[in-house]
Amino acid sequence: xxSRGKLVIISSPxxxxxxxxxxxxxxxHSAHMQFSISYxxxxxxxxxxxxxxxxxxxxxxxxxxxxxxxxxxxxxxxGNRYGTSLAxxxxxxxxxxDVVFDVDWQGGKxxxxxxxxxxxxxxxxxxxxxxxxxxxxxxxxxxDDVIERRLKAALEEIGHHQLYPHLVVNxxxxxxxxxxxxIYLHCKGGADVAPEVLEVVRTNENAGGRAHAVKLMQAASx
Ligand code: ADP
Ligand code: 5GP
Numbered sequence: 001x002x003s004r005g006k007l008v009i010i011s012s013p014x015x016x017x018x019x020x021x022x023x024x025x026x027x028x029h030s031a032h033m034q035f036s037i038s039y040x041x042x043x044x045x046x047x048x049x050x051x052x053x054x055x056x057x058x059x060x061x062x063x064x065x066x067x068x069x070x071x072x073x074x075x076x077x078x079g080n081r082y083g084t085s086l087a088x089x090x091x092x093x094x095x096x097x098d099v100v101f102d103v104d105w106q107g108g109k110x111x112x113x114x115x116x117x118x119x120x121x122x123x124x125x126x127x128x129x130x131x132x133x134x135x136x137x138x139x140x141x142x143x144d145d146v147i148e149r150r151l152k153a154a155l156e157e158i159g160h161h162q163l164y165p166h167l168v169v170n171x172x173x174x175x176x177x178x179x180x181x182x183i184y185l186h187c188k189g190g191a192d193v194a195p196e197v198l199e200v201v202r203t204n205e206n207a208g209g210r211a212h213a214v215k216l217m218q219a220a221s222x
Contacts, residue, residue: 012124013154073110167209
C-alpha cells in the first residue's frame with residue numbers, strides 16, 4: 001500500500017458507544033486498518049487486557065514517555081493520563097494502513113491540528129442523556145462515583161462537538177454503524193464511492209446531528 005493511511009478519530013462522551021462502533025469498523029476493515037492502543041495511567045477494567053485495549057502504565061512511566069516525545073498527543077481525562085503513540089501515527093502515514101483513534105476531544109484537537117490533511121474526525125452522540133446514563137450503568141465496568149463523574153464530564157465533551165466535521169447519533173446501533181461506515185468509505189473513495197454509500201452520507205448530513213448536540217446541552221442545563 002503506497003498512499004497515506006487515514007487517521008480515523010472517533011470521540012464521544014463516555015458511554016455513547018464509540019468503542020462499540022470503532023470495533024465494528026475495525027472488524028469490517030481489518031485487512032488495512034488497525035486500532036491505536038493508547039497508553040493510560042487508569043487501572044484496567046475487569047474485561048480489559050493490557051496491550052489490547054490499552055497499554056496500562058504507571059504515572060512515572062507515562063511522564064518519562066511524554067518527556068521523551070513518544071506521544072503524538074496526550075491529555076488528562078477523568079483524572080487519568082491518556083496518550084497516543086507517535087510511532088503508530090507515523091506508521092499509518094508511511095505504510096498506508098488506516099488507524100482508528102478512540103480519543104477525547106483534546107486528543108482529537110491535537111491530532112487534527114498536527115495532521116489536518118490526514119484526519120477524519122467523527123463525534124458520536126447519544127440519543128438522549130437518560131440513555132447515556134443507562135448505557136454507562138449497564139456497561140457495569142465502573143464504580144458508581146466514576147459513572148457520576150463521567151456523566152458530568154459528558155456534557156463538557158459534547159460541548160466540543162464543533163471541532164468535528166461529522167456527527168453520528170448512536171440510537172439504533174446498526175443505523176449508527178451504517179453512517180460511520182459510509183463516512184469512512186466516502187473519505188477514502190472520494191468521488192468513486194458507491195451511490196448507496198453517498199446516500200447514507202447525505203442522510204447523515206441532513207439528520208441534524210449539530211442541532212441534536214445543542215439540544216442535549218440545553219436539556220442538561222434546564
Ligand atoms: P464508549 O466507548 O463511548 O464509552 P461503549 O462502546 O463502551 O461506549 O458503549 C457503552 C455501552 O452501551 C456498552 O455496554 C455498549 O454495549 C452499549 N451500546 C453501545 N451502542 C449501543 C446502542 N446503539 N444501543 C444500545 N446499547 C449500546
Ligand atoms: P475510558 O477510560 O472510558 O477508556 O476512556 C476515557 C476517555 O479517554 C475516552 O473519552 C477516550 O476516548 C479517551 N482516551 C482514550 N485514549 C486516549 C488517548 O490516547 N488520548 C486522549 N486524548 N484521550 C484518550
